[in-house]
Structure formats: structure tokens, C-alpha cells
Amino acid sequence: MSQSPALFRLFKMRLQQEPDVVLCRNRAKQVAEKFGFDRQDQIRIATAVSEIARNAFRYAKNASAEFLFETVAAPKAPARRNPQSLVCVIQDEGPGIPHLEEVLAGRYKSATGMGTGILGAHRLMDSLEVLETGPSGTRVRLEKGLPRGKSVSKTDLQPIVDSVAGPRQASPVEELTSQNHELLFMMEKVGEKSEELVRVNDELQETNRGVVALYDELDTIYRVGHVLASKLELDDLLQALIDATTEITGAEVGVFVYEDSDSDPPVRQHTAGILTVEFSGDEALAIHRVMHECPPGQAMVRFDDLEQESGVRLVPKGIVLRSYLAVPVVLAAGTQSGAMVFAHRSPGVFSERSERILASVALQATIGIENARLYKSVRSASAAKDEFLAILSHELRNPLNPIFARLSLLEEHPGMPREALEDIRLIRRNLELETRLIDDLLDMTRISRGKVIINREPVDLHEIIEAACHACSSYAVEEHIWVELKLEARRRTVRGDSVRLQQVFWNLVNNAVKFSSAGGMVVVRTWNEKENGQDIIRITVSDSGSGIAPSRTEIIFQPFEQ
CATH class of the missing domain: 1.10.287 (Helix Hairpins)
Structure with missing residues (x-):
């Protein structure tokens, strides 16, 4: 069961003269110090109390400020708050606070002052509550929870009151000196916060630059992947790959060397860049061979300046290449099928960003090469299958x-x-x-x-249907099936291939006869309809057979299915 907050009245003072407001401020600061608040919070509390006290003295009469110590039972204490707090209640017998809601919302502009006293005090304290305001006066409650880890017992309260509630008041010079020190202290804190904000802002900008760079890398990888996904022919794929990566790295020459003992030719090379003409044939292979001179096991080879590397020299056709980057392309089986190699006449051209992008692109290239090889195998198998079927069909028909x-x-x-x-x-x-x-x-x-030729010419659809039915007539007579034609379409000329159309109707009528029982009937009907303002012809072939099972309505449209 929760308990009500325990309040201990420290002291109360009247605000009749301006020095009383100053004294109220000083006592608020002293109490805050005794309760363990740091200097920054002492100044906040003193400023908030003095601001509300000044308003009460200036705009009302019989103003007073009462300081209290409050302890809240643990279940009632707000999360992450000390259950003990310093409370100050300032009240007066004035006309009340006009436009209170607008003041608290920060929308009110005072005609007599800055209009920010209550709002500013609210920001300095944990809470500021206007308990009442109206013609009979105003009562404002300010609260600040004690620092975390601080605790004050009841026996400590009276000594604190005795040390604070003395009659001594500071002289104007002392008060001015104290406030100047407070101002300097707060300026120092503001400077520290400003430096911290600058540091945080620099970190955020650096993070933002990293995010933008990462997004750019991902976008680049996506664009390259999109290009690779559109290529199925191996040579087209390799050329598109080296074109894109040469542009990304800023290389003057890029070479993709692909090695496959099962292909013809066994070594393929594709070049890109402004030095493409100079580096073709053996010169391109010379660039590729540099990576084989490096220590084994390196996933990627990069030289910022070949002239600084002992034993490595690359001068094809007298052109001195200094920047060098090579990325192996490894297939799923773990065997290296080739490499992307890039070079430039200037030193330090290639960066870690280039390496990161190319590492991802190399994985995409592996998938693309595997797909191109599979596509070639499937296409070869399909061509062999088509050739076999063509030969088989002719061989079956000839006898x-x-x-x-x-x-x-x-x-x-x-x-x-x-x-x-x-x-x-x-x-x-x-x-x-x-x-x-x-x-x-x-x-x-x-x-x-793709060698089927459809001859589109005007044909009489009724003649096509009659010819198809005539081809099935002997079979229908033998099976004792009656074939009836209800050719009711007035407009029956269409554009199409007469041979293919007759083949379609022959199949439909022949199947209708085949799956009807003796004594059954097959009806072929045509009629005209309007669709989207145009005349169309509809044809139905119906029979008295057992019908088509629902489970087979999709299968029957597949090749060689009945």
C-alpha cells in the first residue's frame, strides 16, 4: 500500500522588499548546497526560485516563499529519481497570472517583460506546478530531486535550517561579486558544453560521411550487379564487368583474364579504359602475370607505387604503370577462374574503398560466370535435343x-x-x-x-470447321457418334493460318468423338458477339462424354498431354 509524501517545513520568509528577493535567492542556493547539489544545480535552483519570487514581489502583494523537504515512498517515486527532493512554494495575493496556458506553452509575449520567467524556471527545475491562480492570488510549487546517491535524514534537517535561516544579508557588492562568479562559472560550463557539442557534431559529421560513403558503395555494387544480371553470354558478361569496374576504380586500364581449359579459347581477355589500345594481347597478359609473382595466398594484390617495390616492374610498350590492383575471381568449387587487374600511370590511385567494392563485385562475378556457363550448357543441351527430335521425327515419318x-x-x-x-x-x-x-x-x-511461321490471311472459319469435321467423319460413323454443325455466325471471316486452325479444330472434334460413348453427340456451334465495340466470333465444341476432371484442366494445355 503506497504512502503519502512526507513533508518537512524548513523555513518560510516574506517578500516585502527587493532585498528579500535577493535573500530568497541566496537562501535557495545555500539550502541546495547543504542538500548536496553540485554548483551548477545550485545556480539553477537559485535562479528558478528568484525568478518566481521576483514576479510575486513585483506583480502582487503579501508574497512569501516557503522551503520544504519532501520524501516520497519508493513505489510513488518517479523512475530514475531520488525519492527525496527540495521543494519551494511561492504564493501571493495578487490578481493571478493571465494567459497561463499560452505562457506555459511558450506562445505568450509579455508587454511588460520578457515573458519567459515561468517557462525558464520550469526548465531549470524537475517540476514547476501552478497550484492555483486567480483573483485571490497565485501559488507556485517548484521541486528538484536530490542528486542520485544523496540522502538526508530527519536529524540533519534542523542543523541545515539553523545554518541557513540567519538574519545576515549580503551587501550589494558581495551579491554582485557572487553573481559574477556564478555567471563566470556558468559561462565556463557553457563553453565546455559547446566544446562537447562541437566534438559530437564532428563525430556525427564523420559518421554521416561514413554512411554516405557506405551508401555510395552499396549503390555502386547494386548497379554493377544489375548489369551482370542482364548478361547471359560469357564474353558479354566479362566485358560488361571490366567496363564497370574500370570506371569505378578510376584505372587507366582494366583487364579481365578468364582461364577455362574446357572452353575455346582456353584463355579469354577483355580490356577497358583509356589505354585499351595500348594494352591488348600480350601486354594485357603481362599486367595479369604480375599478381602471380606475389606471395601465394593473397586474396587481393595492391601496389600504391610499383617503382617502390623491389623485383616488380611493369613497363609494357614503354608505358610505366605505377598503381596496381588485382582481384582474383574464384568459382564455387574453390578454383580460381581468372582475375580483374587494374593499373594507372600515377601512384596511389587505388584505395581501400576500391578493394571493398571489388571484393563484393568479385563474388557477383563468380555467380555471373557460373550462370553464363550453365546457360551455355543448357543452350547446348537444348540445341542437341531439338536436333535429335527433328531427326527422330523425320526418321519416324519416312517409313x-x-x-x-x-x-x-x-x-x-x-x-x-x-x-x-x-x-x-x-x-x-x-x-x-x-x-x-x-x-x-x-x-x-x-x-x-522459333522457326514456326504463321501465315495470316483472310479465311472462312466455317469452311475450316467443316473440313476438320469431315476429316473426323469416318471415325465418328464407325463409333456411332453424331456430329452436328450449328454454324450460326454471320460474320465468319478471320485473319489466320488455315492449316493451323484446321489442326486445332480437328484435335478438338476428334477428342470429342473419341471420349463420347456410342450413340452420343458432338455439337460444333458458332455465333457472333460484340466485345469492346467489335464483332467477334465464338466457337464451342461440346460432347456427351464423361467430361474432363477438374484436376486435369491445367495439365491438358501442356505438350503431349491428353
Whole structure:
């Protein structure tokens, strides 16, 4: 259960003359000193009390200031506050404080003074509360918690009161001297704070520069990664990589040397920079070989000035290169596939920033090279697959032609028994189905190669549908399926490929017949509609079969699915 705050009245003084206000200020400072406040807080407390006391004396009558010591029970004490505090209550019998809300909000401009007394005092203390104000007077409560770790017992209070509440008042010269010392002390503290703020500001500026530089590095890495992600061909990838990194580092020449014993050629080189012409061929490889002369195990090689390095000299075509930076590119398997090498005729061109960016770019290059190699492998495999399917399709189709010719002769033979004719027609239907599958296989091969040519010309869609249905008629008759055409579209001319369209409708009608039971019906219907102000033609193929299972409505649009 919480306890009420315990208050101990220290002393009370009347504010009848101006010296009383000065005395009130001095006593506030003395009490603060006795309670263990440091000098800075003593001045704050004295200033806040004297400001409110001055206003009470100036604008009212019968003003007084009472000093109290308050102890708050632990559960009631604010977090991180000492439960003991110094309290000063200043009251008067004046007309009250006009515009109080605006004053406390800092919006009021006084016509008789600065208008900042209450607000300033509030900032100097832990709390300032106007307990009451009006025609009968004003009562203001100021509070400052004791410093952390300080504690005053009840037995200490009376000696403190006795030492402070004496009648002696300082002379004007003494008071002026004291306030000058306080002013100098506060100016010194302000100077220290100013120096600290300057230091903090310098640190913030340095941090900000670091953040901006980091953002620039990340943005650069992102832009390079975006370029690399758009390249699938290995040579295009390597050239884009060396172009971007040469620009980033400020090198006069950049060389990417890629080594792969399985590729042709086994060593590829790509150059960039203003010295590209001078460093091509063997000269580019000479730049690359410098990194192999360095101690093994170095992830990155950088020379600020080659002329200062013993045993390292790089003068291709008489051009003295002094700055040097080499970054190896290591594949996922851990083998080095190449390196990015940069050089400049001036010393000290490359920095740690260049190293950080290139280290990240090298990782992106590894992924890009792996992707380019995979893309090449997939493309080669796809080309081999297409070639195999094309050859297979032709090889499968060629033996069917003489079989069709022999079947035609057998069907036309006058002495062929009826049962044999039924078997021959069954063979023909299955051969036609196989031929259609082979044609589909050829079409898929052409599509994958991008070699399908669609002839767009005006065609009568009704004629296309009738031809497709006629091709299925013999099969429908044999299966006892009735095919009905309801060709109701008045406008039926479209632009398209007649062969492909007939193939589409043949597949639809043939499947409808195939999956309908004997005695069933297939209906092909056309009609016109308006869509976005234009005439369109709609076609439906419906049958009396078992239908398509919902689970297969997506699968049937995949190649070779039924």
C-alpha cells in the first residue's frame, strides 16, 4: 500500500522588499548546497526560485516563499529519481497570472517583460506546478530531486535550517561579486558544453560521411550487379564487368583474364579504359602475370607505387604503370577462374574503398560466370535435343509413307473381304494418329527453335470447321457418334493460318468423338458477339462424354498431354 509524501517545513520568509528577493535567492542556493547539489544545480535552483519570487514581489502583494523537504515512498517515486527532493512554494495575493496556458506553452509575449520567467524556471527545475491562480492570488510549487546517491535524514534537517535561516544579508557588492562568479562559472560550463557539442557534431559529421560513403558503395555494387544480371553470354558478361569496374576504380586500364581449359579459347581477355589500345594481347597478359609473382595466398594484390617495390616492374610498350590492383575471381568449387587487374600511370590511385567494392563485385562475378556457363550448357543441351527430335521425327515419318500407299491398294482391291477392310481401316486410323503425333513433335521442335511461321490471311472459319469435321467423319460413323454443325455466325471471316486452325479444330472434334460413348453427340456451334465495340466470333465444341476432371484442366494445355 503506497504512502503519502512526507513533508518537512524548513523555513518560510516574506517578500516585502527587493532585498528579500535577493535573500530568497541566496537562501535557495545555500539550502541546495547543504542538500548536496553540485554548483551548477545550485545556480539553477537559485535562479528558478528568484525568478518566481521576483514576479510575486513585483506583480502582487503579501508574497512569501516557503522551503520544504519532501520524501516520497519508493513505489510513488518517479523512475530514475531520488525519492527525496527540495521543494519551494511561492504564493501571493495578487490578481493571478493571465494567459497561463499560452505562457506555459511558450506562445505568450509579455508587454511588460520578457515573458519567459515561468517557462525558464520550469526548465531549470524537475517540476514547476501552478497550484492555483486567480483573483485571490497565485501559488507556485517548484521541486528538484536530490542528486542520485544523496540522502538526508530527519536529524540533519534542523542543523541545515539553523545554518541557513540567519538574519545576515549580503551587501550589494558581495551579491554582485557572487553573481559574477556564478555567471563566470556558468559561462565556463557553457563553453565546455559547446566544446562537447562541437566534438559530437564532428563525430556525427564523420559518421554521416561514413554512411554516405557506405551508401555510395552499396549503390555502386547494386548497379554493377544489375548489369551482370542482364548478361547471359560469357564474353558479354566479362566485358560488361571490366567496363564497370574500370570506371569505378578510376584505372587507366582494366583487364579481365578468364582461364577455362574446357572452353575455346582456353584463355579469354577483355580490356577497358583509356589505354585499351595500348594494352591488348600480350601486354594485357603481362599486367595479369604480375599478381602471380606475389606471395601465394593473397586474396587481393595492391601496389600504391610499383617503382617502390623491389623485383616488380611493369613497363609494357614503354608505358610505366605505377598503381596496381588485382582481384582474383574464384568459382564455387574453390578454383580460381581468372582475375580483374587494374593499373594507372600515377601512384596511389587505388584505395581501400576500391578493394571493398571489388571484393563484393568479385563474388557477383563468380555467380555471373557460373550462370553464363550453365546457360551455355543448357543452350547446348537444348540445341542437341531439338536436333535429335527433328531427326527422330523425320526418321519416324519416312517409313509410314509406303505403309499408307500399301493400305490404299488393299482398300481398293475388289476382292478384299469386309472383315479385312475393317482391320485395314483400324490400321489406317492408328497410323494417322501416329502421323499426327509426329507432326505435333515436329511443331514443338519448330516452336522451341522459333522457326514456326504463321501465315495470316483472310479465311472462312466455317469452311475450316467443316473440313476438320469431315476429316473426323469416318471415325465418328464407325463409333456411332453424331456430329452436328450449328454454324450460326454471320460474320465468319478471320485473319489466320488455315492449316493451323484446321489442326486445332480437328484435335478438338476428334477428342470429342473419341471420349463420347456410342450413340452420343458432338455439337460444333458458332455465333457472333460484340466485345469492346467489335464483332467477334465464338466457337464451342461440346460432347456427351464423361467430361474432363477438374484436376486435369491445367495439365491438358501442356505438350503431349491428353
